[in-house]
Amino acid sequence: MARLARAGPHFAVGLHQCAAVAQHLLHFAAHVAAHSGIDAFVHAFESYLSLQTNLITDAINLQAIELLASNIRPFVANRGNLEAGLNMLCGSALAGMTFGQTGLGNVHCMARFIGAQFHLSHGLSNALCLPHVARFNLVANPQKFARVAAAMGRPAQQWPTLDAAHAAVEAIQNMCLDLGIPPRLRDVGVTEDCFDEMAQLCTQANYNRWNPRHTTTADFRALFEKAF
Numbered sequence: 001m002a003r004l005a006r007a008g009p010h011f012a013v014g015l016h017q018c019a020a021v022a023q024h025l026l027h028f029a030a031h032v033a034a035h036s037g038i039d040a041f042v043h044a045f046e047s048y049l050s051l052q053t054n055l056i057t058d059a060i061n062l063q064a065i066e067l068l069a070s071n072i073r074p075f076v077a078n079r080g081n082l083e084a085g086l087n088m089l090c091g092s093a094l095a096g097m098t099f100g101q102t103g104l105g106n107v108h109c110m111a112r113f114i115g116a117q118f119h120l121s122h123g124l125s126n127a128l129c130l131p132h133v134a135r136f137n138l139v140a141n142p143q144k145f146a147r148v149a150a151a152m153g154r155p156a157q158q159w160p161t162l163d164a165a166h167a168a169v170e171a172i173q174n175m176c177l178d179l180g181i182p183p184r185l186r187d188v189g190v191t192e193d194c195f196d197e198m199a200q201l202c203t204q205a206n207y208n209r210w211n212p213r214h215t216t217t218a219d220f221r222a223l224f225e226k227a228f
């Protein structure tokens with residue numbers, strides 16, 4: 001915050017307005033903060049891993065991942081933590097600048113149909129799918145997963161690329177666990193009978209334009225099963 005406060009008058013005005021917005025975050029219930037915070041993280045994560053990135057979206061998304069991953073726990077624990085709230089807003093805004101250009105991935109694809117079918121919020125639907133899709137997508141781009149691990153606070157620069165990539169998946173699983181996300185789809189009332197239909201809908205939605213690993217209908221079915 002001190003560094004931000006020295007950034008000059010124009011930035012200070014922006015910060016002041018941002019702080020006013022952040023005051024409203026006080027009224028968020030903890031689970032709403034967790035679900036919407038993870039949704040913001042998924043925007044940055046899926047945008048970073050997309051097939052349609054460039055150096056600028058990569059730089060923005062890594063910054064967003066770092067801000068969101070390092071502030072989401074203290075923010076969910078205490079929505080009155082203004083510094084954490086501001087950093088969450090900034091991380092969310094950064095990711096929002098890129099994903100319209102890069103597209104998103106399988107987390108948003110699957111969450112779209114789970115949310116609609118079982119009346120779950122967008123953020124919770126994303127959070128339930130995130131660890132499983134991250135594990136599935138790792139093989140498509142271990143180098144980028146390794147950089148995600150570093151952005152999430154792991155000393156990944158010292159590690160072999162694949163070890164660091166797996167550490168990113170582990171960091172994502174821990175984030176969901178720490179924030180109280182139910183571990184299984186069945187825990188929130190999802191039933192298996194729709195998996196065939198939802199897998200077909202996922203394929204038709206054509207997130208293969210963006211998702212780093214090509215995903216078939218059978219893959220989507222397997223991902224729903226894993227998450228179940």
Ligand SMILES: [Zn+2]
Pocket residue numbers: 039040043108122126
């Ligand atoms: Zn979203």
